[in-house]
Amino acid sequence: MDAKDLATFEAVARLGGMGRAAHELNTVQSNVTQRVRRLEEALGVCLFERSRAGTKLTRAGERLMPYAGRVGALLAEAGRAARDDGAPRGTLTIGSLETTVALRLSPVLATYARTHPDVDLVLRTGTTAELIERVLDRELEGAFVCGPVVHPLLIAASVFEEELALLSAPSQRSVASLLVRPDLRLVILRAGCSYRQRLEEVLARRGIVGLRRLEFGTLEAILGAVAADLGVTLLPHALIGPAWRGGRIRAHRLPKAEARVQTVFVHRRDMLCSSALTAFQKHVVKRKAELG
C-alpha cells in the first residue's frame, strides 16, 4: 500500500468527489480514479459508493480513513526527526491567547527570537477552543491557552497564573454599583474569548445579567471603552499598564476563586517536539522565573 494512494484516498473522502480531490492534488481526475481503484484492489474492499453526486465512504472506507491521516502525520514527523539534529532551527508555529501575548509572552518571544536566529517564529492568536482545535489538527506545534485543559491527546503544562480583575471606569466605585447601571456593556475582545464566559459568571453571581456586549479587536480599544464608562471587562490585573493606571480605569479585585486563571501550554502527546519547541519551552520557563 502506497502512502500517496492513501493521501489521495483521504482527499477524495474529505472533499466527497474525485474531481475535487484531483483539483486539490494538482492532478487530473483519471489519476485519482486510478489510485483509488488500485487501493481498493490492494485491500480487496470497496472504499467508496460512487454516484452522480460524488463519492461517499463505505464502511471499509470509514475504517481506513483515520489511518490515512495518521500515516501522513507519521511520515511528516519522520522527516522532521531526521532533519532535527538538536539545534533549534526551522519554523516554529505556536498559538496564544491575545491577552497572554500582551501580558507575558511578547518579551519572551523577543528574547527567544534573538537568541535563536535560525528559528522562524510564527505566532497565531485565537480563543482557547480555536487554538486547541489547531493543535489537534497539527497546524500548531503548541499553544498557550486558558487552563485547565484535560484531553487524552494533549499534554498540558501550567506556565503562568494570572489574577483577573473586573475593570470599570473610575466612577464605578464598587462592583455592587454596577447593578444600577443596566446600560453598561460587557466589553470583550472576541466572541469566543475565554474571559467572556468568566466575566458573565462573575457578574451573574452578583445578580447582574443580560448586559449587552461590545466587541473590540484590540486590548487598547477595550481599555479605552472601559475608561469611557461604556462598560466593564475582565482582564488580568497585571495587564493594566502605567498609562491606564493614572485614574482612568478602576480595577475591582475579585475573590481568589474567581480571579485565578492559569495559562497552560498544550501540545499533542503523540507529536515529536522539535528542538525549536523544546528550546522554546525551556526559554519560557527560564524567563518566567526571571520575570516573576
Added chain:
Amino acid sequence: MDAKDLATFEAVARLGGMGRAAHELNTVQSNVTQRVRRLEEALGVCLFERSRAGTKLTRAGERLMPYAGRVGALLAEAGRAARDDGAPRGTLTIGSLETTVALRLSPVLATYARTHPDVDLVLRTGTTAELIERVLDRELEGAFVCGPVVHPLLIAASVFEEELALLSAPSQRSVASLLVRPDLRLVILRAGCSYRQRLEEVLARRGIVGLRRLEFGTLEAILGAVAADLGVTLLPHALIGPAWRGGRIRAHRLPKAEARVQTVFVHRRDMLCSSALTAFQKHVVKRKAELG
C-alpha cells in the same frame, strides 16, 4: 517521502550494507543505492556513512530508524482495519506456553476453531520471554504467558490462575526427603521455561540447591521421568491427568504464595485487535467460566 524508500532504508540499516539489503528485498544493489540516495535528498540529510566495509547509520539515520518500522506497521494495520468488517476471518496467530495449551487451551482452541471456520488459527509455543518478544515484534497478535507482565507497550489481562505442585515419584514421601537425594534432577521442559526458575526458588528455599537438570521436549516425557524417580518437576496440579494419578506420581502441595501462578494474555497496546482476536478473547473468557 515514500514508504517503500523507508523500508529499503530500514533493511540497509539493519543489515549494514546495501548489497545485503538488495538481496533481502529481492532486487539489485543499484536500486537500493538509488532509493537511499533519493531519501537522503528528500530529507536533505545524510543517512549513512559509506565505507568499503558497508554502511553505518549517521545520527540522522538513527533518528529516522524508529519511524521506518512504525510506518510499516501502521500501513499494515491500516490494511487490516479496512478489510476487517467485524466478522472474524483471516489468520489469527497467537502464542502460548506449552503447559497452558495442554492444561487449559486445547479444548478452548478446538471450540473456537469449530465456531469460527473462517479463521485460520496458528498457535506457536515458547517461553514467556520468547513469546513476549514475538508479540513486541508483531509476529504474534497475542500470547498466553506467565504473569504478571508489566510493560509499557503491552496490555496484559489475567485469564487463568493455576496452582503449581512439586511432582516427584511416589517414593518421595515429602519435600524434605528430597534433601537426602542429591542425585535427583530438575526435570524441565525447556531451558528458558517459566516454571524452571520458580522450581529452583522453591527448592532453594528448602535448602536444596545445585541439582542437575534434565530437559525434555514434551510433558509426557517429563511426567515419565518423574515417575521413574529421575527427578522432580514443578507443574500445574491440574495437569496431572487420570493416567498419572494412579500412584505413579506424587504431587506435593506448596504454600499458596509459592504455588500460585497466573496466566495472562498479552498483546501490543498500539496494535489493532482483529475481529478474530477479539472473538477469541471473548471465547476464552466464556469457556473459562464454563470450565471453571
Added chain:
DNA sequence: CGTTAGCATCTGCTAATCTAATGGCTATGG
C-alpha cells in the same frame, strides 16, 4: 600488486504514471 568487498554510476528496457479526450450516467431545468 593483484584480489576482494563494497558503493556509485551509467545504460537500456520495461512498467507505472500522468494527461487529455471521450463516453456513460443521472439529476435538473426549461
Added chain:
DNA sequence: CCATAGCCATTAGATTAGCAGATGCTAACG
C-alpha cells in the same frame, strides 16, 4: 422530452520512474 451540467470510468498516447545488469571506483587485505 430534450438540453445541460456534473460526475465517474475508460482509453490512448506521452512521459517518467524503476529495474537489472554492466562497469567504475576505492580502500583494505594478503
